[in-house]
Amino acid sequence: xxxxxxxxxFENVSKFYGEVLGVNRVSLTLTxxxxxxxxxxxxxxxxxxxxxxxxxxxxxGSVSVLGLSPSNATEFFCNVxxxxxxxxxxxxxxxxxxxLDSLMxxxxxxxxxxxxxxxxxxxxxxxxxxxxxxIAGYSKGMRQKIRLAQSIAHHPRVLVLDEPLNGxxxxxxxxxxxxxxxxxxxxxxxxxxxxxxxxxxxxxDRVVLITGGYLIAQGNIHEVRKEVRDKPMQVLIRCDSPELxxxxxxxxNHCVEARLHADGHGVFLxxxxxxxxxxxxxxxxAEGLVKIEAVAPADDNANAIYQYLIGSDGSAS
Amino acid sequence: xxxxxLGSAVGILRQQPWSLWWxxxxxxxxxxxxxxxxxxxxWWIYFLAFIPAVIILIHLLIDSHPGFGMSDDSAVLAGxxxxxxxxxxIFFGCLGxxxxxxxxxMIERSLHYYLLSPVRREVILLSKFxxxxxxxxxxxxxxxxxxxxLMYAGYGAAGRDFMMHGPGLGQxxxxxxxxxxxxxxxxxxxxxxxxxxxxxxxxxxLLLGWEAINPVMPSLLQKFSVASYLRHLMPVSxxxxxxxxxxxxxxxPVAAWVAVLGLLALIAVVLTYTCYRMRRLEIRYTTE
Numbered sequence: 001x002x003x004x005x006x007x008x009x010f011e012n013v014s015k016f017y018g019e020v021l022g023v024n025r026v027s028l029t030l031t032x033x034x035x036x037x038x039x040x041x042x043x044x045x046x047x048x049x050x051x052x053x054x055x056x057x058x059x060x061g062s063v064s065v066l067g068l069s070p071s072n073a074t075e076f077f078c079n080v081x082x083x084x085x086x087x088x089x090x091x092x093x094x095x096x097x098x099x100l101d102s103l104m105x106x107x108x109x110x111x112x113x114x115x116x117x118x119x120x121x122x123x124x125x126x127x128x129x130x131x132x133x134x135i136a137g138y139s140k141g142m143r144q145k146i147r148l149a150q151s152i153a154h155h156p157r158v159l160v161l162d163e164p165l166n167g168x169x170x171x172x173x174x175x176x177x178x179x180x181x182x183x184x185x186x187x188x189x190x191x192x193x194x195x196x197x198x199x200x201x202x203x204x205d206r207v208v209l210i211t212g213g214y215l216i217a218q219g220n221i222h223e224v225r226k227e228v229r230d231k232p233m234q235v236l237i238r239c240d241s242p243e244l245x246x247x248x249x250x251x252x253n254h255c256v257e258a259r260l261h262a263d264g265h266g267v268f269l270x271x272x273x274x275x276x277x278x279x280x281x282x283x284x285x286a287e288g289l290v291k292i293e294a295v296a297p298a299d300d301n302a303n304a305i306y307q308y309l310i311g312s313d314g315s316a317s
Numbered sequence: 318x319x320x321x322x323l324g325s326a327v328g329i330l331r332q333q334p335w336s337l338w339w340x341x342x343x344x345x346x347x348x349x350x351x352x353x354x355x356x357x358x359x360w361w362i363y364f365l366a367f368i369p370a371v372i373i374l375i376h377l378l379i380d381s382h383p384g385f386g387m388s389d390d391s392a393v394l395a396g397x398x399x400x401x402x403x404x405x406x407i408f409f410g411c412l413g414x415x416x417x418x419x420x421x422x423m424i425e426r427s428l429h430y431y432l433l434s435p436v437r438r439e440v441i442l443l444s445k446f447x448x449x450x451x452x453x454x455x456x457x458x459x460x461x462x463x464x465x466x467l468m469y470a471g472y473g474a475a476g477r478d479f480m481m482h483g484p485g486l487g488q489x490x491x492x493x494x495x496x497x498x499x500x501x502x503x504x505x506x507x508x509x510x511x512x513x514x515x516x517x518x519x520x521x522x523l524l525l526g527w528e529a530i531n532p533v534m535p536s537l538l539q540k541f542s543v544a545s546y547l548r549h550l551m552p553v554s555x556x557x558x559x560x561x562x563x564x565x566x567x568x569x570p571v572a573a574w575v576a577v578l579g580l581l582a583l584i585a586v587v588l589t590y591t592c593y594r595m596r597r598l599e600i601r602y603t604t605e
Contacts, residue, residue, distance in 0.1 A: 056600065074435045074436070086426045090430065092356060102430065105434040106434075107340045107435075
């Protein structure tokens with residue numbers, strides 16, 4: 001494997017829909033694992049996914065997936081599966097028929113197509129009785145599952161998922177996330193866009209933040225968080241006397257905010273210098289004045305990074 | 318030099334996965350024929366195809382040939398084919414079938430499933446076209462055969478002899494050729510129109526107008542009309558009387574083989590351009 005045949009690459013890609021900007025000058029390289037596209041509505045996430053899979057063509061620049069181009073459909077789509085956000089299906093089909101019809105176009109035998117259909121339906125936990133009913137009678141969650149089954153049925157190396165958790169109940173969301181995690185562990189590329197940041201955050205190897213068609217940050221969540229230097233980092237410290245700890249911490253000038261945890265057994269502290277902060281915390285613990293039970297970053301996640309870099313109104317800060 | 322480039326072109330063609338494309342095309346065609354023929358939305362195309370047969374059947378049951386001869390009925394049948402099927406039935410039937418193949422799926426937001434499959438877009442398009450053609454030919458071909466059989470069934474043994482051993486056999490062959498070429502010709506144009514315009518109906522109406530005035534156009538322009546080619550294949554000429562004279566204007570005489578090849582060439586050009594459009598097609602359902 002070399003770098004080109006194992007990565008998804010955007011090289012200075014722009015896409016305009018007439019006069020409307022889709023994405024502008026995006027250069028991005030995604031390695032195997034789970035990558036999450038994060039951004040507000042209309043930020044260009046779906047455009048990036050559609051560019052990746054050839055549903056739209058770049059106005060400028062080039063896109064390659066594992067060194068392949070969507071124009072070579074035969075090889076490309078044997079390696080790529082895309083679960084798009086369009087909640088629609090060809091009319092009159094059952095879930096089973098829908099997946100089976102898709103697989104038959106790969107040129108495989110009917111026997112193999114049946115086996116792979118059954119396997120993919122099992123992976124998304126859609127039971128046999130439901131699979132043989134018409135899709136028109138499915139709930140939103142079941143439709144989401146059947147689209148996911150269709151996109152993974154041929155065992156692609158790259159799986160692109162546009163809002164895959166929409167419409168799923170908490171149990172089904174957890175099952176889907178476990179499936180994505182398993183696929184990521186197997187060395188697949190899993191590219192996800194989702195608004196449910198808290199859940200996706202737990203499984204992502206990297207995030208790509210995008211707003212207004214511009215890429216504003218990318219990389220491992222912790223690295224991206226460190227790069228956001230103008231926002232003091234927040235740390236939750238579980239201890240027996242949070243008030244005392246807060247007063248000690250406020251004695252140093254890099255600590256800018258303290259907030260007691262609702263249960264009274266912890267404090268959220270914000271600091272502009274995380275290294276000094278931990279050194280001081282060690283000293284306080286060594287003095288024995290405060291018994292520290294646990295320390296954890298409280299804003300080292302996709303949600304916080306989204307708030308810092310993009311803001312709740314969707315405009316990059 | 319030219320031999321070398323020809324040799325390399327042949328080499329490239331040989332390297333293509335033809336057997337895979339063939340399997341994909343067959344399977345795609347099967348799926349599409351199922352969608353074209355066995356949906357509730359296809360009922361009006363069945364109606365368009367079989368309404369003349371129903372009318373002829375009613376005539377057969379109620380007033381079986383009072384004072385008409387077989388030659389009169391041959392002229393009536395020729396009129397049904399030229400004035401109804403070519404001008405209206407096949408025209409609007411193909412509009413319904415072929416404009417739905419791509420545009421209909423864009424409106425239903427399901428075309429992306431095909432575009433995300435490992436099938437070349439040209440194979441998708443040509444398979445859809447073939448499936449549309451098979452569906453249209455099946456419907457209108459069966460309907461014309463039914464019209465033909467019902468038209469002469471009332472004549473008993475003489476009618477059977479006319480159909481099986483007389484000039485009837487040649488006539489039905491010519492009508493079926495007209496149906497096949499009509500479906501292919503209009504089908505290719507409506508497929509292209511549906512790729513070019515969100516609503517292919519205004520384009521179809523322009524085509525209908527063009528087809529109507531085409532016979533009075535200069536002979537060069539007559540080559541860009543499906544109906545004018547089909548007119549040359551009619552086994553029985555339709556008497557140009559009254560209002561029908563407008564629709565049956567005599568065009569420059571052309572040999573049948575020229576008409577067939579001319580129409581096939583027109584279809585090939587239209588399909589080639591349609592493949593080019595398909596290759597550049599982008600999925601933007603929000604604009605549908």
